[in-house]
Amino acid sequence: MGRYGEQLWSPDPAAPLRGRRVGVYRPYCPDLLASYPPVLQEDLVSRAMAIEAGIRSLSATAAVGLDRVAGFLLRSEAIGSSRMEGIRVAPQQVALAEFAVGAGPDTVVEGFSTGARRVARNITALRQAVTDVARAGTITVDGIVSLQRTLLPGHRSTGPRTVQTWLGGSEWNPLDAAFIPPPASAVGRLMADLATYASEGPHPPLIQAGLVHAQFETIQPFDDGNGRVGRTLIHTVLARRGLLGRAVLPVSLVFMTRPREYVRALTAFCHEGPPNSMVARTALNQWLTFFLDAVVVAVEEARTFTAELAELRRSWDVRLSAFRNRTTAPRNRPWEPSVSDRLLAALSESPVITEVSAARLLDVPPQAAWAAAEELVAAGILRRRQIGRGTIGYLSREVSDLLSSAERRLTSVK
Structure with missing residues (x-):
């Protein structure tokens, strides 16, 4: 599993007097995964x-295909992962920030927080993880670093860290830290091995994804963004192994509601001992059992999401039909799917639209997109809101509310 080393801490002269402690600290260095793949219990495999x-x-049994709700699932996973880092933002603000990311420089979008912008970047990183990084010939350290850069644009230092870091305790020294990852000098070798294992690991996809995540979180290779990047790598492995297409499982949404169990299981992963000893196997079993339990719940959540979105779409159809029956003579009703109907089908992926974005999405003139959005407002499906200077947005609050209800559901049954 790994080993604890011993290092002498010399205080930073710039530290306050209370932080200038000298002492021994014990960084943990995990075993290499690709070079020494662990032997696992048969029942776990x-x-x-x-x-x-x-x-x-x-995907085949869900109420709607997962690829058709991939954007919704990406949003749910990014919200869960970000909340684990203390970034708590309402789903509707996230939808606004996500829209702003893709709106282009000519569209001014306001009304969302810095936290929402950070979650939107997490969504972009997830999308990158299951496309560019997963589809590359091999997973590389540079590919993993690119995810951090997407999360933290303009960050002062991206890429493998060059200093010792630690979790918990004092900000000035690691002597009372809850966990101390490997020294910076070991990060390059460990990350190269991790990238090789993520590309070529001999284990089944879920086992591989769970081990990649735990190993990454143990290495803590960056000075910021480790948690979110480590969780995106779960989906990189699953996409690479063909378990899902563009969609992801809301695993972080499950982790978020079980924080103590998550930390306890990751801590167990860092047990000291020979790689294939009984102690090591027991520690691996504890982490992977927790991880697989979380995946089972995430699969059920994905199934519930798709069913709820399908039911929401049916309710929209009923409302739109009822509105048309009240306002349109029977002979004038459209027999072919209208622009409004096509817009309804896109709302789970794009819960915030404008006249311009809807026109681009549906490949119709802006006037037709505006008329469709206004019809959905009149039918009680969309809400009109000014989202920037000279920019009117159309929002589906019901799509965002599904994410809030999922968090309440998971919290109540954990």
Whole structure:
């Protein structure tokens, strides 16, 4: 599993007097994964493969195909992952920030916080993780660093860290830290090995994804963004192994509602001992059991999301039909799917639109997109709101509310 080393801490002369302590600290250095792949219990591997079979069938059995709600699932995962870092933002603000990211420089979008912008970057990083990084010939350290750069544009220092970091305790020294990752001198070798294992690991996809995540969080290779990047790598592995297409599982949404169990299981992963000893296998089993339990819940949440979105779409159809029956003579009703109907189908992926974005999305003239959005407002499906100087947005609050209800549901059953 790994080993604890011993290092002498010399205080920073710039530290306040109370922070100038000298002492021994113990960084943890995990074993290499690609060079020494762990031997796992057969029942754990069998369970992982059974869960994978359920994931593969999810798209076919879900109320709507997962690829059609990929944007919604990406949003749910990014919100969960960001909340684990203390970034708590209402889903509707996230939808606004996400829209702003893709709106282009000519569209001014306001009304969302800095935190919402950070979650929107997390969504972009997730999308990058399951496309560019997952589809590359091999997963590389540079590819992983690119995810950090997407999360933290303009950050003072991206890429593998060059100093010792630690979690918990004093900001000035690691002597009372809860966890101390490997020395900076070991990060390059460990990350190269991690990238090789993520590309070529011999284990089933879910086992591989769980080990990549735990190893990354143990290495803590960056000075910022480790948690969010580490969780995106789960989806990189699953996408690379073909378990899902553009969609992701809301695993972080589950982690978020089980923070103590998550930390306890990751802590167990850092047990000291020979790689394939009974102690090491027990520690691995504790982490992977927690991880697989979380995936099972995430699969059910994805299934619930798709069913809820399908039901929401049916309710929109009923409302739109009722509105048309009240306002349109029968002979004038459209027999072909209208622009409004096509816009309804896009709302789960794009809960915030404008006349311009809807026109681009549906490949129709702006006037037709505006008329469709206004019809959905009149039918009680969209809300009109000024989202920037000279920019009128159309928002679906009901799509965002599904994410809030999921958090309440998960919290109540954990």
